[in-house]
Amino acid sequence: MTVCIIGASMTEFGRRDAWIRGLLAEAGSDCLDSSEVAPEAVEHLLVSNMASGEFEGQTGIMNALAHDLGLHPAYAERVDQTSASGGAGVYSAWQSIASGASEMTLLVGGERMTHRSTAEATDVIASITHPVEYKHGLTLPSFAGLTARRYLHQYDAPRESLARVAVKNHANGTDNPHAQFRKEITIEEAMESPIVADPLRLYDFCPITDGSAALLFCSEEVAKSYTDEYVRIAGVSGATDTHVVHERDDPTTMGGVRESSKQAYERSGYDPDDVDIAELHDMFTILEFLQFEDLGFAEKGRAWKAIEDGRTERDGDLPVNTSGGLKSKGHPLGASGVAQVYELVQQLLGAAGPRQVGAEVGLACNVGGFGNCVTTTIVEGP
Amino acid sequence: MLEAIRCPNGHVHQPPHPRCPDCGERPTDRVDLADRIGTIVTWTSATATPPGVREPNSLAIVEFDLGTSEVVTTENEGSEGGTVRTIGGLTTREIAIGDRVRPVYVEELRDPEAGIREPTSQDWSGYRFEPI
Numbered sequence A: 001m002t003v004c005i006i007g008a009s010m011t012e013f014g015r016r017d018a019w020i021r022g023l024l025a026e027a028g029s030d031c032l033d034s035s036e037v038a039p040e041a042v043e044h045l046l047v048s049n050m051a052s053g054e055f056e057g058q059t060g061i062m063n064a065l066a067h068d069l070g071l072h073p074a075y076a077e078r079v080d081q082t083s084a085s086g087g088a089g090v091y092s093a094w095q096s097i098a099s100g101a102s103e104m105t106l107l108v109g110g111e112r113m114t115h116r117s118t119a120e121a122t123d124v125i126a127s128i129t130h131p132v133e134y135k136h137g138l139t140l141p142s143f144a145g146l147t148a149r150r151y152l153h154q155y156d157a158p159r160e161s162l163a164r165v166a167v168k169n170h171a172n173g174t175d176n177p178h179a180q181f182r183k184e185i186t187i188e189e190a191m192e193s194p195i196v197a198d199p200l201r202l203y204d205f206c207p208i209t210d211g212s213a214a215l216l217f218c219s220e221e222v223a224k225s226y227t228d229e230y231v232r233i234a235g236v237s238g239a240t241d242t243h244v245v246h247e248r249d250d251p252t253t254m255g256g257v258r259e260s261s262k263q264a265y266e267r268s269g270y271d272p273d274d275v276d277i278a279e280l281h282d283m284f285t286i287l288e289f290l291q292f293e294d295l296g297f298a299e300k301g302r303a304w305k306a307i308e309d310g311r312t313e314r315d316g317d318l319p320v321n322t323s324g325g326l327k328s329k330g331h332p333l334g335a336s337g338v339a340q341v342y343e344l345v346q347q348l349l350g351a352a353g354p355r356q357v358g359a360e361v362g363l364a365c366n367v368g369g370f371g372n373c374v375t376t377t378i379v380e381g382p
Numbered sequence B: 001m002l003e004a005i006r007c008p009n010g011h012v013h014q015p016p017h018p019r020c021p022d023c024g025e026r027p028t029d030r031v032d033l034a035d036r037i038g039t040i041v042t043w044t045s046a047t048a049t050p051p052g053v054r055e056p057n058s059l060a061i062v063e064f065d066l067g068t069s070e071v072v073t074t075e076n077e078g079s080e081g082g083t084v085r086t087i088g089g090l091t092t093r094e095i096a097i098g099d100r101v102r103p104v105y106v107e108e109l110r111d112p113e114a115g116i117r118e119p120t121s122q123d124w125s126g127y128r129f130e131p132i
């Protein structure tokens, strides 16, 4: 069965007044409106979220949302794959339709984070680590610093190439009305910003963000009864890598990206060469390099050259993060993987406004932990 | 003890797991890395550290070559070759990839009461690494 996306929405990302229930309801309600699907048609509700209990003391948010949107008695479930909860929700939504278990599935991803200090939010996210990592004070930014140093050393890549990722994604974000930062930056500003995890600096990192995004899934047969404006999921998959990061043979390779994309490519029938546009998980600039290589878009150790050559710019042969990426759009954990696919839907339906590029096949890669769990989604236009 | 495990197929891992992450066999040997000399694979120095963690917090991935790494004391179990990596703090920021380091025991690596992790759920002692 071909699974389609007939509705998509996202809230403004940034520092929001609404708490988790309000954010989820805003995106979920807008998504139903975008497709003119009535609440009673929704059979499964999936809520992608990493840590509403830890951030806010609000658990059971899938039931709260089912009630707030008038979806009951729909089956409701929360999907947690840490930073990749959104992509995991897309995979679960696809399964719910493809299996025949649900005729109409609403996926809403969201996170409320900005009420916490940077130190507290960093600690909530670092609670994913193994005890031997946690006791040393390992954080996700410090994993990024360790990986970036090794990458630059191993492949003789210039430090400026990482700054170029930040500059590109900030430039793209200026054209995204939902983005947290809509401000261009220069390579000099990125290279001179304060050190956060040596050799990485402030502009190598995404911000802490509140926000939500939603997608509506059904079979192609059901989709046609509502609209001609929909996209198809060509292939989606997920995979894990080691939980303990230092146990990987090569710190510059993400096994979860390789494995999840291998299966997504197989299911879709597409190769890396067929992909026209990609939304990658640039929680840290270095991650855009690792994914670009492990998804098969460049040889190992050569992504930095592709970025320097402009291949991933909006007018390049494979635009990456036209949305502005997590870097400028912001990264409300559970929402990010959903918002990646939201951008692909806008691009494939020709609704991306000033960000519009020509694209028929789009790929989203959502990374949880420091590559502990990864999903890859390939979508194709009408 | 900086404990690693070895499985019947010779895979060595730190920290220990109930099953070998490479092949799924139950581990049969314990290897102590505490008295060995390792090599820096990569390092960082983090400034925005979470509650209860020193700032800056310099950290490294360290590799031990069990076939050739110098053993400071005589008693070591299961020294039959292979490599194994660990992660930990550094005693200095003056470090480079390839530098040789030795483990130094620290009673309390961070304040167990300050962070989100339940203090009694895990051990807070361990080893930082010092250049030689």
Ligand SMILES: [Zn+2]
Pocket: B007, B008, B009, B010, B011, B020, B021, B022, B023, B024, B025
């Ligand atoms: Zn084994």
